[in-house]
Amino acid sequence: MSSKQMEETMKKVITLTLVIALMASLLTGCLSTGATTATPAATTAAGETSAAQTAGETVEIEFFQYKREAQSTFDALIAKFQEANPTIQITQNAPADAGTVIKTRVASGDVPTIIAVGADNLYTDLAKAGTYVDLTNSPELANVQSAYVDTIKMVSGLDQVYAIPYAANADAVIYNKKIFADNGVEIPKTWDEFIAAAETFKKAGITPFYFTFGESWTTLPAFNVIAANAAPADFFQKVNAGETTFSEGWAESMTLFKQLLAYGHDDNMGKAYADGNTAFANGESAMYLQGVWAITDILKANPEIDLGIFPYPVGNPAKVVSGVDLLFSVSAKATPAQQDAAMKWINFLMEQGNATQYISEQKCFSAVKGVSQEEPTLAGVKEAFAAGNVVDFPDHYVPSSMTLDKLLQEFVLDQDEAATLEKMDQAWNEYKGRQ
DSSP, X not given: OOHHHHHHHHHHHHHHHHHHHHHHHHHSOOSSOSOOOOOSSOOOTTSOOOHHHHTTOOEEEEEEESOGGGHHHHHHHHHHHHHHOTTEEEEEEOOTTHHHHHHHHHHTTOOOSEEEEOSSHHXXXXXXXXXXOOOTTOGGXXXXXXXXHHHHHHHHTOSSOOSEEEEEOOBOEEEEHHHHHHTTOOOOOSHHHHHHHHHHHHHTTOOSBOOOTTSGGGGHHHHHHHHHHHSOTTHHHHHHTTXXXXXHHTHHHXXXXXXXXXXXXXXXXXXXXXXXXXXXXXXXXXXXXXXXXGHHHHHHHOTTOOEEEEOOOOBTTBOEEOOEEEEEEEBTTSOHHHHHHHHHHHHHHHSHHHHXXXXXHHTOEEOBTTXXXXXXXXXXXXXXXXXXXXXXXXXXXXXXXXXXXHHHHHHHHHOOHHHHHHHHHHHHHHHHHHO
16 A cells, blocks of 8 residues: 555544544533543653642643633633642633744743644644643543544644644534524525525625634635535645645635635625624624634624524535644643643543533533533534534645735735635745755
8 A cells, every 4th residue: 555545544544533523522422420530640741740739839830722712711710720729820821813922932932831722733833843742641641532632643743642632623604593594595505505695695785704804814714614625635645745736726715715705794804703703693694604613702792693503515515624623732841840730730621520611611522531512503513423524624734834824815805816826836835845
């Protein structure tokens, strides 16, 4: 078997295992009762209990995480943790544009104790740079569904594991059920039906999609799904081997993405993610091209909204894009006492009651064994999960140096497909040239 065939086989195996894990999280009840027992004393990377913490001295750690919508959930969990662990003081930091912030901080040597991001190119870059403690043999991984551990290995291309997977997500269209019903629009099953629905809303004076391209990353949810379904399944294998280009493999994806841009509002580039959550909650658009991670803030803004989700109708069958949405890594620069405290905090978060609180409030899926998601608003992706129509985020395989989000943001302005694809090819070639 060739190396290319082996890689493709591995991707299929991981996809199948990930589907099983997601199904377990979405469709079944908790497999056990009560909280998972946390490690009695968290250990440092060397496996030794911190003398500072044993002596009862206060240890301060920074919890840097990129999900601003989850701040209040983590605030509550931090308060609960610190009540039981008064000698550990946790400062949560969830800045805007967290990816840029953390790369700048790491480059300057200012590394937070815990870095919580997704299983993507940022995690990979930081892992390869020696930022994290090696957690390959961490006992915490035994409490994580193996599919998620396999996923971060596949994304990073590393045999070592530098993070504890915590939550997974689904990239799906969020829609306002009342607006759909009032206008006689049914959930679209094909791309043509999707565009026809957008056209119906537009003619009725209703904004079809509320875009928030003032933040470049918000171009990615829709484009990721389009590229995952429209591009050849072996695209990244071939582009890595120099057998294809973005201009060739992503041409259709750019065309489909461009179609969506005709159905936004009057200030697509002037609105940010938080603006979109509030606007959609207030009924200012029929659909919102985000993922399940946006639902929490939408419901905070309007608890009465009747919303649902459905897979982006790209491809036949359409695949739901899903991946490890949140993982916890520990800084290799942290002191032994800080590493010890960090692992104690991570163990606390993995207790079933706390893991359930997180996925219930954040409308996502748990990587922790025995923790299930039973939120009715997520029912729209059950069929895709059951059929195994799940695929990872394409941008997880794109190096951060390509700044895919920035290129797509520029495309929103000039809508020049050929020029944008050429820029992608140039950025990719520069990346490969540095390897």
